[in-house]
Amino acid sequence: MSNATAITPTRAQDFPEWYQQVVRAADMAENSEVRGCMVIKPWGYGLWESIQRQLDAKFKATGHVNAYFPLLIPLSYLEKEAQHAEGFATECAVVTHHRLEAQKQPDGTTKMIPTGELAEPFVIRPTSETIIGAAFARWVESYRDLPLLINQWCNVMRWEMRPRLFLRTAEFLWQEGHTAHETEEEAIVETRTMHKVYEEFLRDHLAIPVIPGEKTERERFPGAVQTFTVEAMVQDKKAIQAGTSHYLGQNFSKAANIQFLGRDNTRQLAYTTSWGVSTRMIGTLIMAHGDDDGVIIPPRVAPTQIVILPVTPKPDTRQEVIDACEALAQTLRTQTFAGEPLRVHVDKRDLQGGAKNWEWIKKGVPMRLEMGPRDITSRSVAVCRRDQGPKAKEFVPKEDLIQSVTERLQEIQDALLARATALRDANMKKLETLEEFKAFFAEGSEGGFALMHWAGSSEEEETLSKDMKVTIRCIPHGDQFAEEGKCFLTGKPSTRRVVFARSY
């Protein structure tokens, strides 16, 4: 085996291009002929199915139920919340006609002509606060109807000018939670609960440590009172916003007229929240864990956790080896990992062994097992951990492997989290002065998360962000970086450091 890596270029050579090549090599997604819209291929979609199933269980455990609302939003709905309207105004797909006429051309071909112009155009939902708000207004009459705790899994569309697979696409898949409450306090608890769900999901399922915190006014969701975010660092030291939870106050309930008869018999406006994560998490996962040989998928969410590769040097022992591999797979499938049956695949394709092996490396399957005629005789299995590089191989007695397999998967899960945490911590710096700050983000420097005391205005934030091409990713929550100091720009007193970074 040479020292060449499976992916060209490497991360160090050209990170953005490495990313594109990794997605392609793993066969997870591709660009379609519809500008900005991707095709999510089975391996990428399988990962989304894991994420969806596991997050959905967490939503249901916190009292939410799923529902489905219309794809199309009347323009008049968007006009009701002015800030929201302006925030989403520049990037919507607009439906203006409801019919096509097939016209035969003189050359025998058919041409489709839009007809049936609509009196009021619709946009394809970029997010559903307005249309779900209209439903909530119909559903809520009394405080007894509250809280409403609803989630929707669906596609949304924002006309992106610079799309990038998973991270930023015109159409993407997501979930959007929408809730309505009797009191401000209850709505804020909900917003924070879901923020916590995201933080824990990213850490425990995707092995990505995040900094939970609040967005500044400038970075808030259009129309929100408060936006909470979880910010991940990926391997080029940039930040990715991996999920957000918004406290909307009464802004959207006023716009949609979500009124209820309160306990004191007066009509009141509900307090609402919304929160979401999307297929962008897949891009985050790839950038957080991938190496120069491709994707590495944490065991908890891997569509296949273990692939068994029969080693069949001679045709006459081929069937025996395959049978032994199938038997091992069956035994492993009776076990559970993190509450789900083990997902084990036997790759029986009649391909050259090296090619097969590299395919699964590039796809990032956490554990590969090899078994050949000699292993059957010696009752052992070659165990390859994806997180330890393509050459790592350990021969383990089969019975030991069966005993220890879930422990071994948990070790991989933990190792990925530890590695991502070490990377983040090594690239997160407390800086004190504008000079240090400028040097940290200067062209050609490593960059990372700059932890800065900040007490500037929105205008100062805007200027600084534009000059340096960085943003305040969040004002961290809780004990994180809470300490007395002085704003590095204005010198005003500050009680907590905020996180500045370049971002996707």
Add this chain to the structure above:
Amino acid sequence: MSNATAITPTRAQDFPEWYQQVVRAADMAENSEVRGCMVIKPWGYGLWESIQRQLDAKFKATGHVNAYFPLLIPLSYLEKEAQHAEGFATECAVVTHHRLEAQKQPDGTTKMIPTGELAEPFVIRPTSETIIGAAFARWVESYRDLPLLINQWCNVMRWEMRPRLFLRTAEFLWQEGHTAHETEEEAIVETRTMHKVYEEFLRDHLAIPVIPGEKTERERFPGAVQTFTVEAMVQDKKAIQAGTSHYLGQNFSKAANIQFLGRDNTRQLAYTTSWGVSTRMIGTLIMAHGDDDGVIIPPRVAPTQIVILPVTPKPDTRQEVIDACEALAQTLRTQTFAGEPLRVHVDKRDLQGGAKNWEWIKKGVPMRLEMGPRDITSRSVAVCRRDQGPKAKEFVPKEDLIQSVTERLQEIQDALLARATALRDANMKKLETLEEFKAFFAEGSEGGFALMHWAGSSEEEETLSKDMKVTIRCIPHGDQFAEEGKCFLTGKPSTRRVVFARSY
């Protein structure tokens, strides 16, 4: 308890209006302000989640994987397959712009104006043969890449002029399977396999007996070589097409250029199939099983299979009763029914008992259990089967119930299938002459499925269908109604009866 039913009007009085009222009373869905688009409420969506989860397992067991393709289809894609284009030409949502501008009005309000006209408009997918075909053309190079066995869960849109909740809506949720094969034979096997999956799913999960068969040329999917259908009869004796599986031959692979290098080293066109079922199945289920008190959901797919209603006449025993109900629920939840953990809900709301009870009757929960202070003393439970009407109640020792609960659910499942089968069989008639046929479908008559010898042309079928407002639902498969006879219209020889019916 009076003899009044929970739903007004009854089925006998006005079936279409009964249907609307049943959907409303069960809180399953409602019309939105977007014309023809429904909101699927949590109880209706919960049913869809059951259907989705169970069908998805069947698709995976037959070798399919899920993927996701763009929502938008370039008009030029539709133009490639002329028959397909014409078939879907009249009912599409067309996207013509990709930007909105928020314009402040003199009165302070905001108005949204579509801008950014697209060079080539898109339609929102009415079905995805064309866009998935384009992806398949990229993916397939050699016979080794075949078969491609892909499924997609998504929303689709057809601009319906006469929408009806679940049965016919502008936007609906569905799954669409798309496969590509090396040979015609293999593609036909696939088409029939999925046809069989639908038949069995409807029978074993939804308790709906269907007649599997083939559509006539006139009723075929636009662009298909053969369309297979499963036809259900609902309680007003009309037919509902509950699922279809299409053998597309090389029509779509020619249009999309899905070529592969064959075993003989020549370039060949793949053979493709597509197959789908939608949220329409929920409407079918309601019309098949509902009674004058509301929906009845078969246990296998019920979002909640058992609801436990604490009977709390006195405040001082309330907590004790609730604790006993919760304990029973926990015990029941450790059991599985048809491979899934029992779905049991305890309704602890502080509402009047009768109101609660009727709410669950209208929602169609298969089994209700009541437990009060006296039942705790006597260690018994009142068991109410939804399929036996609102007054049915059996007192059962608690231990016996725990022992027998899954058997009892299976009894309900079986009873619903038996009832639906009896209804269908009683309203399916072999007729021989045009006079009998006309009488069968005359205004004011019962109608049903007319089993007719048929050897007419497409034109004769068209004329007859328009005159009588009936269609040939299918040419049954296998042994069903295979017998020698003469066409009732033309007198030509026929070897099998076909099914004529009015339909949704």
